[in-house]
Amino acid sequence: MKTTSAIMLAAVLTASCAADRDADRARSTASADNLRMYTEAISHDSCQGRKPFSEGAARAVSYIARQMEEIGLRPYQDGSYFQQVGVKSTRFRCTGPMRISTPKGRMSLKWQEEYVAFSARDESRIDIKNAELVFAGYGIVAPEYGKNDFRGIDNPQDKVALVIVNDPGLGSDDTEYFNGDNMTYYGRWTYKLEEAARQGLKGVLIIHEDRGAGYGWSVVRASGSAKMYVDGDTAYHCPLNGWISNGAAARLLADNGYDLAELVEESKSPDFKPVPLNSTVSVSMELTFDRQKSPNVIGYIPGSGNTDESVVYIAHWDHLGYGTPIDGDSIINGATDNAVGVAWMLEIARCFSALQEKPRRNIVFISPTCEESGFLGTEYYVEHPLFPIEKTVAVINLDVFPLWGENNDVTITGYGHSDLDRTVAELAEKYGRYVMPDPDAYNGMFYRSDHFPFVKKGIPAMFAKGWNDNRIHGKEWSREQIARYWAEVYHKPTDQTRPEDDYSGLLQEVHLFFDLGYELAQGTGYPRWNPGSEFAGVLER
Ligand SMILES: [Zn+2]
Numbered sequence: 001m002k003t004t005s006a007i008m009l010a011a012v013l014t015a016s017c018a019a020d021r022d023a024d025r026a027r028s029t030a031s032a033d034n035l036r037m038y039t040e041a042i043s044h045d046s047c048q049g050r051k052p053f054s055e056g057a058a059r060a061v062s063y064i065a066r067q068m069e070e071i072g073l074r075p076y077q078d079g080s081y082f083q084q085v086g087v088k089s090t091r092f093r094c095t096g097p098m099r100i101s102t103p104k105g106r107m108s109l110k111w112q113e114e115y116v117a118f119s120a121r122d123e124s125r126i127d128i129k130n131a132e133l134v135f136a137g138y139g140i141v142a143p144e145y146g147k148n149d150f151r152g153i154d155n156p157q158d159k160v161a162l163v164i165v166n167d168p169g170l171g172s173d174d175t176e177y178f179n180g181d182n183m184t185y186y187g188r189w190t191y192k193l194e195e196a197a198r199q200g201l202k203g204v205l206i207i208h209e210d211r212g213a214g215y216g217w218s219v220v221r222a223s224g225s226a227k228m229y230v231d232g233d234t235a236y237h238c239p240l241n242g243w244i245s246n247g248a249a250a251r252l253l254a255d256n257g258y259d260l261a262e263l264v265e266e267s268k269s270p271d272f273k274p275v276p277l278n279s280t281v282s283v284s285m286e287l288t289f290d291r292q293k294s295p296n297v298i299g300y301i302p303g304s305g306n307t308d309e310s311v312v313y314i315a316h317w318d319h320l321g322y323g324t325p326i327d328g329d330s331i332i333n334g335a336t337d338n339a340v341g342v343a344w345m346l347e348i349a350r351c352f353s354a355l356q357e358k359p360r361r362n363i364v365f366i367s368p369t370c371e372e373s374g375f376l377g378t379e380y381y382v383e384h385p386l387f388p389i390e391k392t393v394a395v396i397n398l399d400v401f402p403l404w405g406e407n408n409d410v411t412i413t414g415y416g417h418s419d420l421d422r423t424v425a426e427l428a429e430k431y432g433r434y435v436m437p438d439p440d441a442y443n444g445m446f447y448r449s450d451h452f453p454f455v456k457k458g459i460p461a462m463f464a465k466g467w468n469d470n471r472i473h474g475k476e477w478s479r480e481q482i483a484r485y486w487a488e489v490y491h492k493p494t495d496q497t498r499p500e501d502d503y504s505g506l507l508q509e510v511h512l513f514f515d516l517g518y519e520l521a522q523g524t525g526y527p528r529w530n531p532g533s534e535f536a537g538v539l540e541r
Pocket of ligand 1: 399
């Protein structure tokens with residue numbers, strides 16, 4: 001018996017050593033020169049900033065598809081790497097003020113100054129007439145905290161809820177309750193709209209506040225008159241979505257005998273119950289539509305294990321097109337957002353393609369469209385996946401990566417959600433790197449890129465990169481660079497490639513995340529959500 005098991009063990013070890021050697025060799029084919037070539041091509045001026053539906057975008061996606069073909073990836077479908085996504089661009093115009101009746105009289109709110117209104121519905125005109133208003137705290141239903149801000153609201157189809165932005169943890173040190181000052185998904189404005197729709201309400205108006213939203217009213221105003229949606233989705237959407245200024249909300253509540261600041265405090269408690277107001281709201285909006293298609297670019301490597309399980313890499317190709325000129329240059333090239341991400345993904349694909357023995361599970365490489373307008377391409381993919389979404393093992397995303405050279409850190413955005421953190425920490429050690437939580441997690445970045453539609457389906461995600469501890473310049477320098485990046489480069493024409501760009505940090509991310517994908521694709525289990533995560537109960541498997 002002993003001899004047999006020793007022989008078997010030896011055989012297993014030999015096989016796993018061979019697999020390790022194969023993976024080492026495949027990983028070593030990655031190069032900084034390739035990363036530079038891909039990045040410069042995708043962020044080239046001829047791609048005009050890759051705004052969806054533009055000629056420049058068409059150039060970029062055919063380049064990416066051509067690279068996938070050269071690498072040897074299988075095309076998404078029928079010989080094509082394109083998964084076409086129907087996109088509906090809607091413009092909203094409110095034809096008059098928002099009228100609110102209160103016990104003390106009438107309020108008339110100015111469009112764009114004091115409110116914005118929009119809707120995902122396919123209707124050319126939406127009229128809300130004297131709908132009852134109810135104050136619904138943070139607009140959150142979170143069983144893990146015993147919180148239901150809509151408890152006991154009857155006839156929701158006739159009511160419009162007023163809700164506060166962010167979540168009850170905002171500004172708190174108690175990390176046990178709604179993750180303290182780090183935003184949970186319950187804090188995002190998109191969640192508020194989704195939950196209001198699940199409640200079957202007529203509408204929801206989010207009360208704006210600078211710190212809670214993470215941006216000023218000017219951002220709400222600028223984005224409030226046009227939005228993009230996945231075309232043809234049939235889910236219920238409230239007829240009325242919108243924002244109301246803090247001042248207007250405070251006046252309306254005061255007329256009802258309530259103090260907004262006091263209500264905010266009361267709303268934090270799990271015992272909070274919605275407050276019916278002696279007020280109604282009326283507003284009319286006109287909607288105009290523009291329907292177009294834009295592709296996700298998708299290729300894959302079939303697993304050797306004859307399974308429909310998959311590991312997904314993702315990096316969006318789209319960007320913003322033209323913007324306000326800086327030094328006469330108006331093309332927002334999006335080199336670091338997100339040509340580098342696509343380059344990273346293609347180079348990882350090349351490594352997988354170089355393996356002699358392909359991993360057990362399928363590896364899918366997706367470069368989605370319309371990330372910048374609310375990750376519509378990915379929203380579409382998770383409803384129309386190549387392999388079953390519930391058998392998607394994990395998603396690995398890269399979005400925004402400045403080219404400053406090698407880093408010691410692996411900063412995980414969304415740290416603490418799943419046991420992928422531990423897996424990455426173990427893999428990072430081999431490269432002399434360490435894992436750290438994103439120090440800027442209050443801004444909710446985990447909910448703001450392409451892995452997130454997967455997360456909402458219950459699929460664990462890794463969204464991480466080194467940039468807080470540069471190997472040569474250290475931490476302080478890195479923090480200064482990050483601040484400068486957000487202020488001077490992000491979403492501006494200055495986001496372009498330069499001869500002095502250093503791709504060695506991006507190459508580190510190719511190595512590390514090739515290893516992660518390889519380990520997940522060879523495995524048989526699934527990564528686990530941590531019990532405290534708001535996504536822990538979404539998918540049982
Ligand atoms: Zn991006």
